[in-house]
Structure formats: structure tokens, C-alpha cells
Amino acid sequence: MAERFDLTDLRLFLHVADASNITRGALRANMTLASASERIRDMEVDLGTPLLVRKRRGVELTAAGTALLHHARLVIQQLEHMRGELNDYAKGLRAQVHVRSNTMGISVFLPARLARFLSAHPNIDVDLEEGRSRDIVRAVAAGKVEIGIVAEGLEAAAELETMPVGxxxxxxxxxxxxxxxxxxxxxxxxxxxxxxxxxxxxxxxxxxxxxxxxxxxxxxxxxxxxxxxxxxxxxxxxxxxxxxxxxxxxxxxxxxxxxxxxxxxxxxRHLTLCVRKLASLSPHAQNLVKYLTKSPPARKPVP
Known part of the structure; x- marks a missing residue:
């Protein structure tokens, strides 16, 4: 049977897989639980195989679900590349960059720099979540997040491209x-x-x-x-x-x-920015990395 997945289906599946929960995935996708459940069931019917194992406290991916998750991420990433390249021709097409930061990054580092970036790029949205540094490194390595802001000195970050940010x-x-x-x-x-x-x-x-x-x-x-x-x-x-x-x-x-x-x-303390591979990021994500890694304007001394 021919698969009939659209981008809404793929984005929903990504949210459900990342949250390990259909209810939370539906919320992140701005859908009702009934609509999200129906879409996932239709995907399973089209494929002829289960994508999720439903449990009392969430869901787990089947082998088919894991394969779909991999391809869904590639499709969404490719879409972000397309959006960046066509930005001059399609001003109404919005792009989104996924960032996850530890508590200190959100409290101290990101607010001012994100404000400048978003002001200069009105067609780009930033999906920012807070997390622990070690969990963020794993999420970046798995391709769940494009950019991570973490504490310095994490051995697990050695496999990623890293750069100091503040x-x-x-x-x-x-x-x-x-x-x-x-x-x-x-x-x-x-x-x-x-x-x-x-x-x-x-x-x-x-x-x-x-x-x-x-x-x-x-x-x-x-x-x-x-x-x-x-x-x-x-x-x-x-x-x-x-x-x-x-x-x-x-x-x-x-x-x-x-x-x-x-x-x-x-x-x-020092903060480190980490990405899976800078060259493979969407143009929008690469631009955000430049904003986050360049030196901030000089701070006036407190009287």
C-alpha cells in the first residue's frame, strides 16, 4: 500500500517520539489528542506495521518506528535547508531552529543574543527548551536538536563539534x-x-x-x-x-x-555550544550559531 505521509504527519511523529508520549507529542504539534492518535493510526495502516508500542505511561518505538524517525528527521532537516536557500524568494515561508540549553544558558547567556537574532530575522523562529547538559549532548548527537548550549568539560561532547560561547x-x-x-x-x-x-x-x-x-x-x-x-x-x-x-x-x-x-x-563557569556537524546544519541554524559565538558588545560597568 502506498504511503501517504505529509509534513504534518512527520512533524507529529517526531514530537511523539521525542516525548515518548502521544498526549505530549500532540500538544507540541498543536493538535488534539484524538486528531494525533488518528493520524498515527493512519500512518500505521498505510505502512501495514505498528510504529509505536502503547504502554500505560507512554509509547516506545517499534523497529519500523525507529526507521521512520530517522527518515522523518532527514526530511525535516532538508526542508529547513530548502527554506534557507529560498528565503529571498519566499518571504512568507517561516523557518524554525531547535535549540536546547542548560539552566545557565537560558538564565544568563541566551536572552540578549536571541533577542538580537530574532529581531534581525523575523522569518525565523527558535524552539528553545531547557535541559541538563548531559541530556542535551545526547539529544544533539541523536539529531533531536540542532544546537545545544551546555556546561564546559563534558566528555560526551567530544564526538560533537564544539565552540566556547561565554x-x-x-x-x-x-x-x-x-x-x-x-x-x-x-x-x-x-x-x-x-x-x-x-x-x-x-x-x-x-x-x-x-x-x-x-x-x-x-x-x-x-x-x-x-x-x-x-x-x-x-x-x-x-x-x-x-x-x-x-x-x-x-x-x-x-x-x-x-x-x-x-x-x-x-x-x-564557561558555556559551550555544540552541534552534530556545523556544515550539515540548515542555513538558518548556521546563522544562529554565528550570532551565538560572536563576541557580545562591551558591557557598561555598574556604578
Whole structure:
């Protein structure tokens, strides 16, 4: 029987496969669950073989599903190449670049550069997701994501093309009248004597801090866990605890919080951009890589 797949079918199947769940895949494809399920059943009927194994908590790919996933990715990637090459002739045809970043990339690095890129390229959309660095490297290697922003020094990234994109420093923020406010710098071990505010337990950064505390022979005394660094700074301002945050975030709170450098080598962090193969990316994705890897404009000093 002849296969009658269209691009909507292929995009839906990619979303379902990446999410390992038809419901979440349908949501990412902006479809109802009933419509998504019907499309996948029609694909299976056309092929004459199951593509998914339905389970109570999601789906798994069959051998045929794995093969279709590979070809679907190639088709979508080729479409992105076509869109880039025809951009001058088809202004109404929008393109999309898939980016996955760790927490620090999203909090510190990407917002300003993505804003400049999107402003200069109104026909390009960026699908940005947050994840752990190791998971991002695997996703890029598998072709699920075109561009990844990850922490430095991941051995798994050695098989990918990588390039440095920026650095940032972690600092301690305390209320203006806190007893530590006069400190010029502070060892992490001394910070562990105080109540802290941090990110949720599943974040890679919080795992890293837990490991540093363990090496110092102590434990983090977390009173509150939140989703973002600005929320953390707001809570610190209300004297609920102290926090370690990226310096660029802390600078937004200089009128309300005291910034104290951490006297630790690991406080200086680097971000790395990784791709499977730069030459094989769509023209739009290659252009975004150029934006993300070029030096940002000089930052004015904080008065």
C-alpha cells in the first residue's frame, strides 16, 4: 500500500517520539489528542506495521518506528535547508531552529543574543527548551536538536563539534544589612553555615552545589526552592536566606542586594555550544550559531 505521509504527519511523529508520549507529542504539534492518535493510526495502516508500542505511561518505538524517525528527521532537516536557500524568494515561508540549553544558558547567556537574532530575522523562529547538559549532548548527537548550549568539560561532547560561547561567575547575594554584607569575598564553606535559597532539586546546578557542599564536609541548608534566579533574589531581599546566583542576574539587584564574590575556582563557569556537524546544519541554524559565538558588545560597568 502506498504511503501517504505529509509534513504534518512527520512533524507529529517526531514530537511523539521525542516525548515518548502521544498526549505530549500532540500538544507540541498543536493538535488534539484524538486528531494525533488518528493520524498515527493512519500512518500505521498505510505502512501495514505498528510504529509505536502503547504502554500505560507512554509509547516506545517499534523497529519500523525507529526507521521512520530517522527518515522523518532527514526530511525535516532538508526542508529547513530548502527554506534557507529560498528565503529571498519566499518571504512568507517561516523557518524554525531547535535549540536546547542548560539552566545557565537560558538564565544568563541566551536572552540578549536571541533577542538580537530574532529581531534581525523575523522569518525565523527558535524552539528553545531547557535541559541538563548531559541530556542535551545526547539529544544533539541523536539529531533531536540542532544546537545545544551546555556546561564546559563534558566528555560526551567530544564526538560533537564544539565552540566556547561565554563565561559567567557565581556570586553570593545577601540582604543589604546582613552581617556578611561588608565581606569583599567569601569561601563557599563559610556560606554553608547560613540558611540558603536555591533552585529545585532536579536542576543540574543544584546538584553541582550539593556536590561542592559534600566536598566541603557540609550540607546545604535550603529553606526554599524556586524555579528561577530572579525569584531567588526576590526571596533573599525579604531576608529568608542567602543565595548563590550568576553575577549577571545579581547585577539586576544591586540596589536591593549586596553582591559578594565566591573565593572558589569553580565559581567561574564557561558555556559551550555544540552541534552534530556545523556544515550539515540548515542555513538558518548556521546563522544562529554565528550570532551565538560572536563576541557580545562591551558591557557598561555598574556604578
Amino acid at each position: 563565561e559567567y561567575r557565581f556570586v553570593l547575594v545577601v540582604p543589604l544589612r546582613h552581617q556578611l554584607a561588608r565581606c569583599r569575598k567569601i569561601p563557599f564553606k563559610e556560606v554553608l553555615d547560613y540558611d540558603l535559597v536555591g533552585l529545585r532539586a532536579e536542576t543540574a546546578w543544584q546538584d553541582f552545589l550539593n556536590e561542592q557542599a559534600k566536598r566541603a564536609g557540609k550540607r546545604l541548608k535550603l529553606r526554599v526552592r524556586l524555579d528561577g534566579f530572579d525569584s531567588i533574589c526576590r526571596v533573599v531581599e525579604n531576608r529568608i536566606g542567602l543565595a548563590i546566583v550568576p553575577e549577571p542576574v545579581a547585577r539586576r539587584w544591586t540596589s536591593k542586594l549586596r553582591i559578594i564574590p565566591l573565593d572558589e575556582v569553580w565559581a567561574l
